Amino acid sequence: MRSPPEAALFALADILAASWFLFAWLIQSWLAESSPWAGRSLNHAMTRAREDWIRQMSKRDLRMIDTSIMQGLQNGTAFFASTSLLALGGCFALLNASDKVLAIVADLPFEMASVRGAYEVKTLCLGSIYAYAFFKFGWAYRLFNYASILVGAVPGRDHAGTPEMEAAILRATRLVQYAGTHFNRGLRAFFMSVGFLGWYFGPYALTVSATLVLIVLVRRQFFSKSRNALYGALS
DSSP states (O other), X not given: OOOHHHHOSSOHHXXXXXHHHHHHHHXXXXXXXXXXXXXXXXXXXXXXXXXXXXXXXXXXXXXXXXXXXHHXXXXXXXXXXXXXXXXXXXXXXXXXXXXXXXXXXXXXXXXXXXXXXHHHHHHHHHHHHHHHHHHHHHHHHHHHHHHHHHHHTSOOGGGTTSHHHHHHHHHHHHHHHHHHHHHHHXXXXXXXXXXXXXXXXXXXXXXXXXXXXXXXXXXXXXXXXXXXXXXXXXX
């Protein structure tokens, strides 16, 4: 017969804290992408800036600077995709070393030290976050590759104002914007993974850490100096 700690891996407080973590993630995504206030967010300002960039590019004959921008976007995305894989591998290493980790923290007041199953579930959840981030960064990288081809296919400035030019600008702009959206979702997963670490210290720590991450992300999207500077330049 199993002992009570093994029979119930998580208390009600853990379930509520995990639910709050998911809600904080979803509410931040909704605020930045779909809410009535999304049109005043930092991400939306950069979405407009991407369209401005493609339109300015269409007026240039020499587009080496645009090629450099695309390379920078691809390299940054590839870096985060690789980092997410390393983090995922680290989670598997933590699972493999469960006994050692629990032995090290056995004398510390961490809730993770009491139940091995709970520790392993938390680590699997953390790994799932990094796996999600990898898929987002991987897809964003692929979209940036596609976008670089469409950027190269934009006609020269002698075609300015033609339907062909407008269609090419629209295609390139949309793909760059879609890539940026998936990149932002991957970054959001990275940020939320920092808040998730609080669960190793108990449900109340998870609630506090998830709330702090939510506050930081909302502030950056709607109240940061970077956001205000962009809207000052775009208004």
